[in-house]
Amino acid sequence: MLFAAAAEAAFPWRRANANEPRKRSSNYQIWNNRNLRSWNSLTSSSSKRSYDHAIREFIDWYCSEPRLAFNRTVVTRYRIALEQHPYAPSTINLRLAAIRRLAYEASDCGLLSPDLAAGIRRVKGVRRLGVRVGN
Secondary structure, three states: OHHHHHEEEEEEEOOOOOOOOOOOOHHHHOOOOOOHHHHHHHHOHHHHHOOOOOHHHHHHHHHOOOOOOHHHHHHHHHHHHHOOOOOOHHHHHHHHHHHHHHHHHHHHHHHOHHHHHHHHOOOOOOOOOOOOOOO
């Protein structure tokens, strides 16, 4: 029980019980546009799954916040929210890449102005520290 309360405090946008249905706000229909399925252009099923998860996490976070416009400031706030959790820099960068792709697709479909999409694409990722080990 203590773990569930700690997990809910640490990850407010996640569900405590995976079996309960997700609560969606009216904004979810805006984001769940078939034209914005940007991960469909990816060839790898693993990439599609990870982009799908990243975009769903962003939508859950976005809908839990007060009414915000989808712009560079919102994506920067999301990056800060991700940095406050114990995620690896590569995980944060993957989630930001999915959001950049979402903005690009929204711009192509005419749902987002090209200036806003360019601003979102300029949000920098997290710097990875360390030395690569391997072949």
